[in-house]
Amino acid sequence: MTEDDDATTESGVADAFQQLLDSDVDGLLDLPGKPQKFTSSDRLERAFLEVVEFRRAHGRLPSSTTREISERKLGARLDGILADERKNEALKPLDEFGLLDMPAAPSSIDDLLDDDLLGPLGDETGILDVSSLPARRQRFETEGVARRKPARGFAEFEPLFKQKHAELRSGTSELMPYPGMKSIEPGAIFVLNGVMLFIAEVGETEYKKSTVRENKRERLRCIFDNGTESRMYRQSLAIRLGDEDGQIVKPLREPEILTDDEVSGYIYVLRSQSDDPQISGIADLHKIGFSRGSVQKRIKNADESPTYLMSPVEVVATYRVYNMRASFLESLLHRVFAEVRLSLTQVDQKGRNYDPSEWFVVPRKVIDQAVALITSGAIVDFVYDPDTQRLVETRLSS
Template identity: 40%
Template sequence: MNEMDDEAILAELGVSVTPLKDGAHTAQEERLIAGFEDILRFVETHGRVPEHGEDRDIFERLYAVRLDRLRAIPSAHALLASLDTQGLLGAKPAVVDVEELEGMDDQALLAELGIAPEDDITQLRHVRSYEDRKAAEDIANRTPCKDFERFAPLFEKAETELKKGERRALRFGRNASVEEGDFFILGGQVVYVADIGESFRTPNGETDARLRVVYGNGTESNLLLRSLQRALYKDESGRRLTAPGAGPLFRDVMERDDVENGTIYVLRSRSANPFVVEHRELIHKIGVTGGKVETRIANAANEATYLLADVDVVATYKLSNLNRTKLENLFHRLFAPVLLDLTIEDRFGRPVKPREWFLVPLPVIDEAVARIVDGSITGMVYDPQTARLVSL
């Protein structure tokens, strides 16, 4: 079969034969394409083109401006023709002054599109990852909360507890937990997680869920858990309101038993005790010190509290203004079900049962510290059967 026959067959199948362009797209062209793909996603999601107007959210307004700019650039039509299956570029710009655009140089046009000059192509104005943009769009899409009277007393109570010091506002950590009934501060507003839907697996393997989130101004949104996490982490003023009665582990004012800068340390024993040898990767000592960990463990081989053996430091966590006693008690409560039940003889032959040693995997200790810092440890217990922290 000759070449003409091949082309005829392709034509019958409705497939056009277009010569391949020599070379890849330039960085500027790639950014034009990426910007247009954002607009296409918006149209696919909302069933309409992005519109101008102060009543529209910031992303829709940005996409509307970008679409007008692209419509006014002839070279963009040729570049994006294969993507423009809905004929978006054929319409006239809604508000843009075409003559003004024609008088702008390429660099100014690119700047209007959120694209930096060619010599600084890594700097994009207003451009974030798709995940970050999706998170912000979810947050922005709010509707009036029709049953806000149900939640108003909860907001008032949380505000009162915060003023009394019964709750604290703590910085939100990356991917920190979000539970039903949690309060947060996002964009200067108090946020309440009213409901968490059934969890599901995203294409990239993350676990996510749809939330019902109520805001202190009487609005609500149904956003993804991951979107809320990203928004809280990105917001410099994003905070978690700790649960009342949790007890302040980290303070703004120093008190007795507080240390200005402390370290939570996790140790693993080199003991030759048969049980320790068998479970060495699982047995950990968790402690808190206001000094150097190296100094604290320098004489470990001669101290029963360290199982009369040298130890390895497997993890440390630097913290500020922590209450050492309360923190140690919290670890003891949390991991009480797996407290190491081991009796050894000290240097004088007396039986000793060391404390602060637990049969718990290191990743679980990592999670516990993260939850302590962001305040989500309240109501959590360690389940030895699943080797996980779970809600009561």
């Protein structure tokens, strides 16, 4: 093939390709143009137009608090635009519904109430009317007096709380509705707002005179299982337990105390008021005994009896016993604290030697714990450690 033939062929191909391009009336063979780049202004306008379309379709503004996710996004977007003055100015030309117009500030409270467009200040349901609600009951102490603080010696109470939680999990104890102020006694355990509390001490009765009458009240020592304690009054705890649906922890094996049950006796804890240095110098010396009748009558002539160390005594705690022998409970307590029994010989009025057997060197709060553990039946898992002055769970100490 000659050079002239090659030129003729190339010319024919070019003519055919040009004819193909000329016949493409639909532009199918046009080269795609470079995609247009979106700026931040373009994205802002597109976002705002979606809000405008919502307003056109629903006749209201999108809410930023609704559970509808798509509407909540639009509502939040509009809130963000309204909070930015530069965005407001840039979007004014697209605001056909006046979404960006800021209302004038009300000149008075009446104007504010009259202009309550969305109704947040309205109260057609009466939800803001508190006239029918009961008045708040008065507390007995100021806020600062009953404030909780870290519990002193909490390690001594911790095993008791662990035991009670275990009993509740196993079903050997149960939570019952708070039965009333009479149940607030040493050794009682309650649950208040999800926190377990133990009544470690009940102080002596205080008398406070008012213009109407003389009120009696007792200061408590309440130990909470979160490691804090409070010195609130018995009446204050009773009010809180009643108002806040408090509960009492009761073992299932404990007999229910009915109105016709009779007290079978009393366990009492005494503190000696002797001025004998051999006795007054012993810290935490307590007598644990029982009586079928009045404890005060029982100790009337204590200063004449070696049982009471030939001196007056002070009653620091009493426990009422129902439907069981008080002497049995007393013997259990004596057995628990046998290692710290007082070793002392007394001489009675007739010159005879006498060894008092019901005096023990043990802190009062530990006695309270022991009574609670005996009542629940859990005392079999604990022993008293004289060195640490604590009731120690045998499974943990072994």
